Amino acid sequence: MPSPLIKNIELFLDDKPSVYALREKAKQTLLSTGFPTLKTEAWKYTPVTALTSQNFNVDTSDKICGEDCCSHQHHQDDAIIEIKFCKGKLHIEEYNTPTGLTITPLPLALYENEYKKYIFNSFELEKHPFAALNGMYLEQGICIYIDKNTKIEKPLVIKYNQSSADSLQLNIHNIIILEQNAKADLIEQFSSHNSNSYFTNVVNEIYLKTNASLTHYTAQNESPNAYHIVLNAIKQHNDSLYKHFYFASGAKLSRHETLINLERENARAEIYTAYTAKKDSLTDITTNINHLNQETFSNQYAKAVLNADSTAVFQGKIHIAPHAIKTSGNQLHKALYLNDNATLNCKPELEIYADDVKCSHGASCGEIDKDQLFYLTSRGISQETAKEILTNAHLEEIKALITDEKIKNLLFFSK
Numbered sequence: 001m002p003s004p005l006i007k008n009i010e011l012f013l014d015d016k017p018s019v020y021a022l023r024e025k026a027k028q029t030l031l032s033t034g035f036p037t038l039k040t041e042a043w044k045y046t047p048v049t050a051l052t053s054q055n056f057n058v059d060t061s062d063k064i065c066g067e068d069c070c071s072h073q074h075h076q077d078d079a080i081i082e083i084k085f086c087k088g089k090l091h092i093e094e095y096n097t098p099t100g101l102t103i104t105p106l107p108l109a110l111y112e113n114e115y116k117k118y119i120f121n122s123f124e125l126e127k128h129p130f131a132a133l134n135g136m137y138l139e140q141g142i143c144i145y146i147d148k149n150t151k152i153e154k155p156l157v158i159k160y161n162q163s164s165a166d167s168l169q170l171n172i173h174n175i176i177i178l179e180q181n182a183k184a185d186l187i188e189q190f191s192s193h194n195s196n197s198y199f200t201n202v203v204n205e206i207y208l209k210t211n212a213s214l215t216h217y218t219a220q221n222e223s224p225n226a227y228h229i230v231l232n233a234i235k236q237h238n239d240s241l242y243k244h245f246y247f248a249s250g251a252k253l254s255r256h257e258t259l260i261n262l263e264r265e266n267a268r269a270e271i272y273t274a275y276t277a278k279k280d281s282l283t284d285i286t287t288n289i290n291h292l293n294q295e296t297f298s299n300q301y302a303k304a305v306l307n308a309d310s311t312a313v314f315q316g317k318i319h320i321a322p323h324a325i326k327t328s329g330n331q332l333h334k335a336l337y338l339n340d341n342a343t344l345n346c347k348p349e350l351e352i353y354a355d356d357v358k359c360s361h362g363a364s365c366g367e368i369d370k371d372q373l374f375y376l377t378s379r380g381i382s383q384e385t386a387k388e389i390l391t392n393a394h395l396e397e398i399k400a401l402i403t404d405e406k407i408k409n410l411l412f413f414s415k
Contacts, residue, residue, distance in 0.1 A: 019110055019138045022119060026135025029125045036129055045313040045345040046255060046284045051227045056169035056199050058137065059087065080154040083142055085172055086161050090140055100150030100182075106141035106173060115143055118175050122205040122233035123259050130229045130255075134171045134203045141173035144186075148179035148209070155185035155217075157410060160200060162192045162223070169199045176204060178212035178240075185215045187410055190250070192223040197252075199227040206232065208240035210264075215243045217402070219411050222250035224278065229255045238264035238293075245402060247411070248275040248283060255284035255313075262289070262296035273302035274398035276391075277310035277342070284313040287331075291324040291357075300331040303398055305391045308339035317349040320357055328358045335365040336394045338387065 035052045036043035081103060082093040090105055097103070109115040125132050146152065162168065178184060190200060200222065208214060222228045228251040234242050246256060260269045269289060277283040289298045304312055318329040335344050348361035368390050376386035402408055 019107060022110070023136055023138050025120070026125065026132045026138070030129055030132035030136060033126050033129055033132070042127075042286070042315070045311075045315075045347070046253075046282060048253070051199065051253060054167075054197070054199065054227070056167050058169050059089070059166075080152055081156050083156070083158045084161065085140065085159070085170070087166075087168060087170075090142065092142075098150070098152065100147040101152060102143075102145040102147075104143045104145070106143055106175070107139065109143035109175065115145075115175065118177065118205060118207060119173070120205075122207070122235050122261070123231065128231055128257075130201055131203050131231050134173055134201050134231075137169075137171040138173055140171065141175070143175045144177070146178045146182040146184055146212075149181045150179075151182070152184040155187050155407060155410060157187045157189070160188070160190045160202070162194075162196070162198050162200065162226070167197050169201070171201045173203045174205070176206045176214070178206075178208050178214055180210045180212065182209070183213040185404075185407065186217065187407070188216070188218045189411070190218075190220045190222050190228065192221075192226060192250075195223050195225055197225040197227075198223065200229070202230045204230070204232045206234040206242070208234065208236045208242055208267075210237045211239040212237070213241040213243075216245070217407060217411050218244070218246045218248075218256075220246075220248040220250055220254065220256070222254070224250065224252060224281070226251045227253050229257075231257045231259065233259045234269070235261050235263060236267040236269065239266045240264075241268045241270075243270045244272070245398070245411075246271070246273045246275070246285075247398075248273075249278065251281065251283075253282045253284075255286065257284075257286040258288070260287075260289045260298070261292055262298065263292050265293050265295050266297075267293070268297045270298070271300045271302075272398050272401055273300075274304075274395040275302070275312070276305045276395070277307060277312040279307050279309050282311045282313070284315075286313070286315040288317045288319070289329065290319045290321070291327045291329060292321045294324050295326045296324060297327070298329045301398070302333045303395055304333070304335040304344070305394060306335055306337050306339070306342035306344060309341050311343045311345070313345045313347075314363070315347045315349075316361065317351065318359060318361070320350075320352040320354050320359065322353040324354050325356045327354065330359070331361040333363045334394075335363075336391060337365060337367050338391065 084091045314333045316331045346363045
């Protein structure tokens with residue numbers, strides 16, 4: 001019996017010729033591969049039966065997001081553009097959009113062949129079943145195009161908000177292209193105004209041409225009953241830089257997967273993660289970085305806080321191709337346990353087929369320092385507050401890497 005997640009697909013296959021073939025390709029792929037099980041190596045620590053058996057609704061209306069669900073604070077002083085997906089519907093607010101930046105709703109972008117070639121091109125569809133599900137419902141999303149030699153001074157902000165009382169399945173597909181010498185900051189925020197159960201399924205395909213630079217920030221604070229799956233798939237040309245900061249504290253089940261192909265010389269990728277796994281939640285951080293050319297660089301650093309009865313998964317794979325000499329790839333994960341009932345499944349991998357490379361991976365875990373806890377409580381601070389101070393300090397190292405205060409305000413304090 002097929003999963004309820006694909007029950008409404010017939011409503012999507014007959015319209016919008018620009019995406020019909022893409023939807024059909026995704027549909028046939030998913031019907032062939034099926035959803036992952038615990039026998040699927042990449043998903044062995046993350047059971048998804050609870051998700052795939054859910055009977056989430058799909059909003060098939062043509063309504064766009066209105067002011068009723070986008071009436072939060074605006075940031076025209078700090079952001080160049082805000083792209084909002086409220087209940088899965090697109091709403092764009094532009095503030096003096098500069099020359100060289102083009103924002104196009106995905107269905108319109110796919111009418112043009114120059115954009116069509118980018119979709120499903122940064123990853124193998126058959127290896128990513130939830131991306132195939134996303135493709136089956138290909139409807140909502142945006143294409144961000146930044147022309148060569150264009151430097152966007154203020155960040156682009158994408159907000160995903162689920163405020164509906166309905167249990168919705170939200171499938172959003174974004175394409176982000178930075179041409180030669182382009183530079184930008186991108187902020188993504190996932191949030192909810194209630195504690196409902198819903199499913200957010202986002203695919204970001206990112207293409208960085210020669211000497212392009214993208215700093216990508218993500219804050220995930222979904223409902224504690226939500227399901228959250230994101231795939232970031234990045235292709236990088238020579239001398240390009242992709243830097244990602246990921247902060248997560250929400251969702252019942254979340255999987256944040258990053259796939260990076262360093263295709264040309266001197267391409268560089270850095271991923272910094274700070275997450276809190278809350279009670280009865282499962283948080284999955286998965287990365288795959290492929291060094292496909294010589295003198296490429298990657299660095300991954302993750303810090304975690306695990307609460308009682310929580311489960312965390314960290315899977316990080318570094319692949320060095322046979323000709324990728326003089327490459328450097330590093331990976332480190334540090335976890336702080338707040339309770340003995342927390343579970344961490346850590347699976348670092350190095351797959352090296354070249355000589356003259358520098359690679360490392362490591363993982364550590366520990367508990368709150370009892371001396372530090374005693375020091376704080378002996379000065380009149382409650383034990384609960386003292387633990388909060390110490391756990392925040394554990395994660396602060398990642399936050400401190402963000403030096404732009406306006407970025408921090410947009411990322412952590414805006415709604």
